[in-house]
Every structure is written in C-alpha cells, then in structure tokens.
Amino acid sequence: MKYFADIFGDKPWIISGPCSAETKEQTLETARQLASNGIKVFRAGIWKPRTRPGNFEGVGEIGLEWLQDVKRETGMLTATEVANAKHVWSAIKGGIDIIWIGARTTANPFMMQDIAESLKGCNIPVLVKNPVNPDVELWLGAIERLESVGLSKIGLIHRGFSSYEKILYRNEPGWKIGMEIKRRRPDLPLFCDPSHIAGKRDYLFELSQKAMDLNFDGLMIESHINPDKAWSDAKQQLTPAALKEMLGKLVVRKVNPATASMESLNELRFHIDQMDSDIIDMLRKRMDVCVKIGEYKKANNMTAFQPSRWDSILTKYVGMAKERDLDENFVAQVFSAIHDASVNVQTKVLNS
Ligand code: PEP
Ligand code: MN
DSSP: OHHHHHHHOSSSEEEEEOSBOOSHHHHHHHHHHHHHTTOOEEEOBSSOOOSSTTSOOOOTTHHHHHHHHHHHHHOOEEEEEEOSHHHHHHHHHTTOSEEEEOHHHHTOHHHHHHHHHHHTTOOOOEEEEOOSSOOHHHHHHHHHHHHTTTOOOEEEEEOOBOOSSOOSSSSBOOHHHHHHHHHHOTTSOEEEOHHHHHSSGGGHHHHHHHHHHTTOSEEEEEBOSSGGGOSSOGGGOBOHHHHHHHHHHOOOOOOOTTTOOHHHHHHHHHHHHHHHHHHHHHHHHHHHHHHHHHHHHHHTTOOSOOHHHHHHHHHHHHHHHHHTTOOHHHHHHHHHHHHHHHHHHHHHHHTO
C-alpha cells in the first residue's frame, strides 16, 4: 500500500491512458494532456488480448520506446499489460514501471504461474485484474502465485465479469466480489476500471461514483485524444479533457474525524447487530420447522420440492416487500436462498 500512496498522493489514485498505444504521436499527445491534468500513472496496452482474431492486437515492442518517451517527457510512470514471460522480460528491459495482468490471464493458473516465475527477483509493482469469471478464489490464487515468488507491491483492479445475458454494461459489475476481495485482502489497494465495466463512455461517471462510494482506492480509466477513432475499445474511451471534467464531478467522501460522531454511528450499528442476531435466531427456528415438514413429507411419500407452494411463498413475500417499499428483486433473492436451503434440508431428511 505504501508504494502506491507514495506515488499517487491523495485519493482517488488515477491511472489513465489509451486502451492501446497506436502511434507514437497518439501515445505522446494523450500522455501530455493527461500529465497536464495531474495524472501520475500512464497506461497503454501494447500486447492486446482480443476476443476474436483479426482485430488490432497491439503494436508490440516498439510501444515500449514510446512509453519511455512518455516517461522522459512528462515524468509520468508507465504501465502496460503482460500476459506471458516474454512480455515480462521485454517490459522490464524496456523500462516499464508498473505491469498489469489482464482479466483473461488472471483466469488461467498456468499462465499466472509462468508470469510469476519470470518475475522472480524483480519487485516490480503488479496490478492484477479480476478474472473474467466471478471467482474470488481464482483472483486470490493469482495474487498468491505472485506473492510466492517474493513480489510485495501488488494491487487489484476490479473490471467486472463476462455475462451471457445482454446487460446494460459491457461487463457485469459484480460489486459484491469487489467488496469480498477487499474483505479478504484489506492490505492491497483496490482500483476500479469503469471503462471495461461500462463499454460505453456515457456510463463512466455513474460507475466511477459507485466505486468511490464503495471505498475503492483508485480508478484505471481509458483515455484517448480521439476516442471515436481508437483502434480498440473506441466506445468506452474519453478525451483527457472529458476525463478531467468527469473526475471533477466525482464526490469523494473523506470523513472528518472532528465533526463525525462515531458515537451515533456505533449506536446505529448496535441496532443493526441486534437485528442481525434476531435474523439468525429466526432462521434457526425456521429450519427446525423445515425438518419437521421433511419428516411429514417422508411419512407421506411427498417430494421435498412443491412448486405451487414455492410459487405462493414468492408471490406473497415479493408483494409484501412492494407494499413496504423494499426492493422486490432483493427480497426475491433472499427468499430464494432461504427456500433453497429448506429444500436441501428436507431432501436430507427424505433420504435419512
Ligand atoms: C485493457 O485494460 O485494455 C484490457 C484488455 O482489459 P481487461 O483485461 O480488463 O479486458
Ligand atoms: Mn481496453
């Protein structure tokens, strides 16, 4: 954490630059404009993982020279994505300051192991994006592989998750996974990459604000001097000027210990804790009744799952939720989890 605090200073910590380095001019001009807005770390992909072959796959090693020019001219630190040992050697030899691991790479333990081994003895900062699938263990595993070779300047980037369904954003935000990784590794800085969640520049502000409200440490945002003409991810990039305007609108909540009364917060938390304990007790009691229902069903040759009963429970409680101004989707999820657990318990009773 200290390494990142020292280079970025005040939060939110911003990393910005184009999805891809395309030409020397585009790379340098984007960097100049970002540097004049106070951005301290410049990102640009030079090896690009593309979903389908035939798209622009990055300029390769020549981009390392342009990034060195960026560093020399603007003083910004430079970051690029690596996906194999060859990229790692080139990036380190080419003077890259920070490397990041892309979402498709984090998802592959063989690739992570190779990258980790190639980084042995070189304590370069590494930012690890979440894997494309919503699996916290896989994300943690990738970090542990890097730590096991002695790397200690590790950060996390939450960039959302692939979805088969057509959704508003390019990737499912899956905020609860971001919160879970922060719970498991509070020692590591957590960046949000709203660009790859959004897929469209219109959504960047709301996603960045959400990340701030969830206490993320920083943002990695794609910026390009001519976004509509970008060779990759054109729809989600924004100009350095638009980025500056967007960052200026973000509400970054910093608690003032002099005026915030922890006493009243603690009192409210005390109430919540009492209610949460009551919920646990109720769930225990509910489960005891489920066991009895299971015994009745066993004695009368009934199946554990009764679709019409489940339908009436769901309809009734979602209706009650609506009347009480509770989110219907949320209540449906809670009851679905409770009902699943009951059916599982009853299935065990039927087979006991
Ligand atoms: C990128 O940062 O340009 C990129 C390819 O990201 P991701 O690995 O999140 O798809
Ligand atoms: Mn991109």
